Amino acid sequence: MTAIQILLKEIKNLKPIPAVVHQLLNVVNKPDSSMSDIAKIIQYDPAITASVLRTCNAAYFGLKHPAESIKDAVNLLGIDQIIDLVLLKSGAKVLSGKHKGYGLQEGAMWKFSVSSAIIAKQIAKELELGQENAIFTAALLKDIGKTILDRFILNSFHKISDLVTHENLSFMEAEKKIIGVDHAELGGMIAKIWKFSPKMVKIIRNHHLKDIAQAKDKDVAVVYLADCICMMLGMGGNADGLAYRFHEDAMNLLGISADDITKIIVSFTCQMQEVEDLLHVV
Amino acid sequence: MKHIVGVADMKTSNRPEDSILTYSLGSCIGLIIYDPVAKAGGMLHYMLPDSSIDKDKAKTKPLMFADTGIPMLFKETYTLGAKKTRLKVFIAGGAQILDQKGFFNIGKRNYMALKKMMFRNNVLINQQIVGGQVNRTVRLEIATGDIYLKTSGGPEEKI
Numbered sequence: 001m002t003a004i005q006i007l008l009k010e011i012k013n014l015k016p017i018p019a020v021v022h023q024l025l026n027v028v029n030k031p032d033s034s035m036s037d038i039a040k041i042i043q044y045d046p047a048i049t050a051s052v053l054r055t056c057n058a059a060y061f062g063l064k065h066p067a068e069s070i071k072d073a074v075n076l077l078g079i080d081q082i083i084d085l086v087l088l089k090s091g092a093k094v095l096s097g098k099h100k101g102y103g104l105q106e107g108a109m110w111k112f113s114v115s116s117a118i119i120a121k122q123i124a125k126e127l128e129l130g131q132e133n134a135i136f137t138a139a140l141l142k143d144i145g146k147t148i149l150d151r152f153i154l155n156s157f158h159k160i161s162d163l164v165t166h167e168n169l170s171f172m173e174a175e176k177k178i179i180g181v182d183h184a185e186l187g188g189m190i191a192k193i194w195k196f197s198p199k200m201v202k203i204i205r206n207h208h209l210k211d212i213a214q215a216k217d218k219d220v221a222v223v224y225l226a227d228c229i230c231m232m233l234g235m236g237g238n239a240d241g242l243a244y245r246f247h248e249d250a251m252n253l254l255g256i257s258a259d260d261i262t263k264i265i266v267s268f269t270c271q272m273q274e275v276e277d278l279l280h281v282v
Numbered sequence: 283m284k285h286i287v288g289v290a291d292m293k294t295s296n297r298p299e300d301s302i303l304t305y306s307l308g309s310c311i312g313l314i315i316y317d318p319v320a321k322a323g324g325m326l327h328y329m330l331p332d333s334s335i336d337k338d339k340a341k342t343k344p345l346m347f348a349d350t351g352i353p354m355l356f357k358e359t360y361t362l363g364a365k366k367t368r369l370k371v372f373i374a375g376g377a378q379i380l381d382q383k384g385f386f387n388i389g390k391r392n393y394m395a396l397k398k399m400m401f402r403n404n405v406l407i408n409q410q411i412v413g414g415q416v417n418r419t420v421r422l423e424i425a426t427g428d429i430y431l432k433t434s435g436g437p438e439e440k441i
Contacts, residue, residue: 234308246382
């Protein structure tokens with residue numbers, strides 16, 4: 001079997017993302033959907049419901065009376081927070097754990113993914129792109145390809161690292177050259193198998209903007225920017241570090257200046273403690 | 283005891299049993315100062331060059347910025363008996379994404395802000411391991427002033 005064939009087999013064995021994510025993303029993007037439509041969808045998944053309620057009742061949220069149903073939770077914490085929690089819960093299983101090939105300790109990939117999702121959603125809101133929940137989910141899952149590619153990176157690390165150091169290739173370009181596929185491409189394949197919308201597949205596949213033309217789609221560019229910010233903050237990269245390409249053109253297309261990036265970093269840093277706490281309760 | 287410096291954070295100590303450590307510096311800078319006579323030192327992990335971008339936030343999180351964080355690290359280390367003239371200064375971090383240039387290159391701007399400040403205050407930088415596309419983890423041993431650095435994917439090494 002070639003490396004690609006083995007990878008495709010592994011993708012098929014990957015735990016699928018819970019169906020509630022698809023239903024939720026479908027409903028939240030419809031302008032006429034109500035809070036109770038959303039609550040209903042979540043309630044159909046008992047495992048997610050139980051887990052969301054457990055999280056809502058954790059000390060972190062400081063509720064005076066415990067939420068006993070999704071409706072309670074929505075009333076107490078707001079629909080936005082509950083949607084985020086359901087999406088986070090769904091991603092937690094596939095993104096937790098260690099990723100030795102990429103040199104990521106237990107929980108490092110998870111922290112990076114959640115931070116990217118929070119930053120991407122915040123930028124999407126400020127730019128009024130709509131689709132914030134799809135952007136949040138795509139940013140959360142953008143590195144899903146790394147979870148599969150990890151083992152292959154471990155075996156080929158020195159070859160990849162050589163190309164990065166001596167031939168000025170990005171880590172992803174070196175992945176492609178040595179393994180035959182890069183983690184963004186692989187992530188796109190996984191998203192397709194999981195039946196995510198074409199938009200989400202596109203965002204995940206292009207989150208490093210291998211093809212700069214994709215930056216014309218602002219949803220793609222926003223997730224790319226969130227990824228860059230997390231890298232600058234030292235998150236998510238260890239073996240690969242910051243060895244990805246920066247595209248100033250993408251910033252221009254988004255109308256984002258270096259000062260804007262600085263402001264996003266300031267605002268995210270101020271809520272970092274909250275994010276850390278959230279990571280522990282989800 | 284091991285003290286971990288988070289982002290926008292600092293720790294200082296003069297207890298010989300202590301070590302101070304910060305994980306995963308990307309474009310952020312880890313600044314270490316150490317007085318070998320007083321055997322006192324400290325470490326700052328800041329992420330941005332200039333607090334003028336948001337004066338209010340700089341008041342609540344001054345350690346986020348070079349211009350507000352660096353003086354605080356020096357002052358607190360002086361209270362432990364350190365003297366400016368004896369200080370050893372080490373810098374790590376300031377990495378950048380490939381092709382990240384000009385004003386967008388926050389790693390380089392972080393480094394330049396520090397360099398300027400040290401020059402203006404007549405403080406010599408003894409050693410610096412900055413730039414590139416790598417994450418760095420640094421550790422300072424208070425008893426000896428020894429500094430250890432771990433770079434992306436590599437083992438920890440004494441500087």
